[in-house]
Amino acid sequence: GAVVSQHPSRVICKSGTSVKIECRSLDFQATTMFWYRQFPKQSLMLMATSNEGSKATYEQGVEKDKFLINHASLTLSTLTVTSAHPEDSSFYICSAPDGGRAKNIQYFGAGTRLSVL
Amino acid sequence: GENVEQHPSTLSVQEGDSAVIKCTYSDSASNYFPWYKQELGKRPQLIIDIRSNVGEKKDQRIAVTLNKTAKHFSLHITETQPEDSAVYFCAARHFNKFYFGSGTKLNVKP
Numbered sequence: 001g002a003v004v005s006q007h008p009s010r011v012i013c014k015s016g017t018s019v020k021i022e023c024r025s026l027d028f029q030a031t032t033m034f035w036y037r038q039f040p041k042q043s044l045m046l047m048a049t050s051n052e053g054s055k056a057t058y059e060q061g062v063e064k065d066k067f068l069i070n071h072a073s074l075t076l077s078t079l080t081v082t083s084a085h086p087e088d089s090s091f092y093i094c095s096a097p098d099g100g101r102a103k104n105i106q107y108f109g110a111g112t113r114l115s116v117l
Numbered sequence: 118g119e120n121v122e123q124h125p126s127t128l129s130v131q132e133g134d135s136a137v138i139k140c141t142y143s144d145s146a147s148n149y150f151p152w153y154k155q156e157l158g159k160r161p162q163l164i165i166d167i168r169s170n171v172g173e174k175k176d177q178r179i180a181v182t183l184n185k186t187a188k189h190f191s192l193h194i195t196e197t198q199p200e201d202s203a204v205y206f207c208a209a210r211h212f213n214k215f216y217f218g219s220g221t222k223l224n225v226k227p
Contacts, residue, residue, distance in 0.1 A: 034215065036217075041220075041222075042219065042220070043217045043219045044161070046214060046215065046217075049213075097213075105151070105163060105166070106163070108161050108162075109160060110159070
């Protein structure tokens with residue numbers, strides 16, 4: 001299947017700093033990517049939809065100024081957690097649907113575990 | 118958005134037995150229903166999916182059924198093996214966005 005690469009896999013930062021997470025589709029183009037947040041032993045909560053060439057759309061309750069999303073190209077979306085605080089500590093995971101070969105099947109990145117001290 | 122509910126939250130079965138996980142969704146506009154298996158600390162992996170124009174799909178020991186009228190779909194795993202132990206998530210695609218159930222932790226006892 002298609003490959004989605006996510007970096008970094010783990011980040012530990014001090015409160016107040018910003019953290020950037022990258023999500024790349026390696027062997028297909030993704031005009032849309034999704035960002036999820038997963039708390040321990042809980043489900044994946046959709047945060048936002050990243051759209052190449054236009055603004056991201058955020059789910060209700062997600063602060064767009066807190067979680068900045070940039071879809072710079074057809075293979076790269078970034079999520080920046082601005083002024084991170086301990087409550088932002090979580091597992092962040094991206095996904096991209098391969099609209100070409102396997103239409104609308106989602107492929108997930110390996111996730112980023114963010115720990116804010 | 119869409120609201121997906123999943124039951125049970127935990128399921129323990131003996132090796133060789135069957136396991137059934139059930140999900141419901143709220144909006145009839147949802148038209149694609151994948152199931153994912155997630156092992157601890159790893160990315161979700163698609164194991165089977167079903168589209169809204171199909172009532173049942175089977176792939177070896179795994180099957181999924183869909184009842185559009187009742188808006189529920191189920192995952193069936195037969196002849197369970199210890200390596201089936203993981204967290205399973207159902208999802209519904211609603212206007213090109215995916216909404217997930219709360220997950221079921223399946224434990225297959227050898």
